[in-house]
Amino acid sequence: MTNSTVANDLALRGITRRTRGHGHGPITRLMSPSDLGHVVKPFVFLDIFDANKATIGAMSEMPLHPHSGIATVTVFTEGYMHYNDPAIGSGVLEYGGVEWMRAGGGVWHGKELSPGNVDRIQGFQLWIALPPDLENTAPVSNYVEARDMARAGPAHVILGKYKGTRSPLSASAPAGINYLLVTLQPGEKWAYRPPEGHAVGWLALAKGKLRADTPIDAGEMVIFEQAETPIALEAAGAGEAVFVLGSAVPHPHPLHLGYYSVHTSAQALAAGESRIAELGRKLQEAGDRRTQSGTIPVFR
Structure with a gap:
């Protein structure tokens, strides 16, 4: 059965909310834990970044900052960035590649990627709220290049499992979450069938136009009705x-x-914030950790 036939045979799952977020320079915040993150948790935060030659430099100006209790997932829809971590290796992240960081009990980061020599860099950074058994555990950092990312039809399987294809990040990611990066050609129809229990569903469109029960334009995030359809x-x-x-x-x-x-919980938050304060002091003691390429590896 073709994608076109599948899509035509299905009832349309309705969109219940949509947003274009609010921008600051090359970054637009589509969702945060204090607003739509409560609606689609465990997904709690989403930025789309879109920088041209004049603003790419701002991508490197983000200061080092801490996290705990979450995982961050960064994917690219255009352009590329370099990573360089003596403990992991170096390489390039472009469309289909991903930076995965399970902050767990605490990390400091913000300068582990450097821009490539391109006219435009666009992509998404997502935060996922971790369950109690992972929220204060040891952190994990991974970089998966596009050639190593799992694919199923038009989708790169960033997290989870789709159509029998499992993400290479499954060992360190929470269960019960799928996250896909998808490109559809003009006129192409595609239907996503969620696994059992996946009642939360949303998408954010970087380029082009989509039609679900109503049109979706580039720059929009939409949330679908809670269902497993x-x-x-x-x-x-x-x-x-x-x-x-x-x-x-x-x-x-x-x-x-x-x-x-x-x-x-309040107790888990207190433990996480205590740990990142301790890491902050150790980070100051560690001094200059900048690599030759200008990146500063995640401190964990």
Whole structure:
């Protein structure tokens, strides 16, 4: 059965919310833990970044900052960035590649990637709220280049499992979460059938146009009604439609928020914030950790 037939045979899963977020320079915040993160948790934060030659430099100006209780996932829809970590290796992240960082009990980061020599860099950074058994564990950092990322049809399987294809990050990622990077050609129809229990569903469109039950334009994030029914989509514009899509088992825990941390309880938040304060002191003692390429590896 073709993608076109699948999409035409399905009832359309409705969109219940949509946003274009609010921008600051090359970064637009589509969702945060204090707003839509409560609706689609465990997905709690989403930025789309879109920098041209004049603003790419701002991508390197973000200061080092801490996290605990979450995982961050960074993917690229255009351009590329370099990573360089003596403990992991060096390479390039472009479309289909991903930076995965499970902050767990605490990390400091923000300068581990440097821009490539390109006219435009675009992509998404997502935060995922970790469950109690992972939120204060030892941190994990991984860089997966595009050639090593799992694929299923038009989708790169960034997290989870889709159509029998499992993400290479499955060993360190929470269960019950799928996160896909998808490109549809003009006029292409595609239907995403979520795994059992995945009632949370949303997408954010970087380029092009999509049609679900209503049109979706580039720069929008939309949230689908809570259900386990498929999400049927069509690339409705003259060019490719490039987007990220998330589905998950609903996160059953409240969100306890720190400035850079999200935890499931006040006690877990206090432990995380204590740990990142301790790491901050050790980071100062460590001195200059900058690599020859200008990156500063994640401190964990």
